[in-house]
Amino acid sequence: MTGRRRTSFLPRPVKTAALSAGALAACAALAVGCGVVPGVTGGSGDDTVTVMTWAPEKTTATNEPGMPAMAKAYARWVNAEGGLNGRKLRVLTCNDHNDTVDAAKCARRAVNEGAVAVVGSYSQHASSFLSPLESAGIPYIGGYGVTDDEFKSVLSYPVNGGQPALLAGLGEELGKSCGPVALIRPDTFAGDQLPVLFGSGLKAGGHSAAADLRADEDASEFAGQARQALRRASADPLNKGCVVPALDERTNTFMDSFRRQRDDYPTVRTASVLGSVDQSVIDATGGASGPYEGAYVTGWYPVASDARWGPMKKVIREHAFGDNRIDPADAGVQTTWIAYTVLKKVVESLDGEVSARTVRRALDDGVKVETGGLTPRLSWRFEDMTAVVDFPRVVNADVTFQVVREGRLVAARRGFVDVSKVLESNAY
Structure with missing residues (x-):
């Protein structure tokens, strides 16, 4: 990075917060959650931004192993460049096994490990994973778009029209x-x-x-x-x-x-x-x-041979270490790249605390994300959304x-x- 002092990732004291049982129940009752649950940190005193990426792997149906692999490569790249606004990016991955129970387990793990967002993921079981995320106020950024619920939940921020x-x-x-x-x-x-x-x-x-x-x-x-x-x-x-x-x-x-x-x-x-x-x-x-x-x-995006994929391919070459799960022509891998581009822009827009609450607020307040021409400029204000009754969260209905x-x-x-x-x- 140029013009910015590289920040070390030495840990600072982490502040924790405990909620009473009554407060927890009140949080769970809210549509968008409180954004704070036991074990969740990510405030201004924490130098690590924790997120999760999940996808099915090694199943007899649909598999997207390249998505969590791309997320890990992205983290290695961004941390080598000084992190997200000086904060180390920690990526958790999870296999939902194309199973409703395991999808919910992945979401609960994201909550328990203090993820500020779930980014660039694939699952057919939105009805299982969205409830834990909504109770904790954790945004779902750049899902693959395989389910209707991804275009209905107020905590979902899609990057394509699914x-x-x-x-x-x-x-x-x-x-x-x-x-x-x-x-x-x-x-x-x-x-x-x-x-x-x-x-x-x-x-x-x-x-x-x-x-x-x-x-x-x-x-x-x-x-x-x-x-x-x-x-x-x-x-x-x-x-x-x-x-x-x-x-x-x-x-x-x-x-x-x-x-x-x-x-x-x-x-x-x-x-x-x-x-x-x-x-x-x-x-x-x-x-x-x-x-x-x-x-x-x-x-959803330009063909894989398009020069606009150059930055992603460079990261794969230099930080994936030959991981053959990552195919730059795969739409899932491409979606994960774009979703992490969104996360990077959001974190860079925040002056202090990085938490599920502040990430969500930045998205709702209209942070604008340029993706190098891979999509139109992305923004999730109410006025940016289409008038599609069944898919109200669509902000990008472009196809190629x-x-x-x-x-x-x-x-x-x-x-x-x-x-x-x-x-x-x-x-x-």
Whole structure:
């Protein structure tokens, strides 16, 4: 860092506070919590800023090991540069195992260990982890956006439009060019929202609803769903149909089944969203000769080859120590980077105490975060939020359209596309 004296991370005496049982009960009753619970510190007398990042790892369903790994690399980098405004960044990580009980355990650990925020995380179990965070007043910064609750809780500060924006944007784009459309999605509570979101985009593009095909979240093969999808998408011989798998990392398994049957349906095209498809998936399925060639893919951010990812890639090279869990093209890793960019800006905006309360106040009061063009400028004041009834915390409804050309995921058009109007006009 230039122009700033490097501050050592020698510990100062830590002040603790105890709450009576009655005061604790009163705190838990408040929607946003008191921000102070037994064991939570982080005031002006503490030189360490503690946060947590969680994600599922080593499960039979969705896994995002790169997110906590990216958080650790970020901490090593920022601490080597003098910390956050001179304070050492301490990152706790937790595996929620795609399980409601473990997700709640991660949240309770964040509370017990004095985290001032949960940053850049992934979990499908918002109903389990938000309650402990809300009781303690701990903000949730930059969740992956896989659940509706992340766009409703007053303690959630999303950095992207989540699955709502991706599905609505993809639907609008395909609605202009596809014949019959078949959507394949997980048979889960989170998956139940996808047809409605995707359908809102199709409607905006002048299209009818897609065929909704469900699949087990941890299925090992999808031959039946692939057959159904191909038949539905080829129902109109005059218009090329589209098959849209939205199965997170199980999309690769689906495409293996899809590819074996596709020769009988040569006119059917594919499309998906980042998180279900990235460059590594395209490479693994044959690149230019694979089933994704020509496919549209909707993302939140610029393509991984964009120069704006340079600072993140530099940190990965110099501070990840070859950790192969971190893929700079992974949307989860990218979200964690942006979420920690937010945290850094917030802490730098604070003159004194760094706590869950002061971090939350800075976010609510309108701290503005520039992300180097990876997103629009981010701010979470009431007036910055969209008018989407079902997703009131959305402050960034921009998406990017990408396409697979010669086996590479490249930008289909320049810049971002704002899909907030689609979400607003088709709220459910």
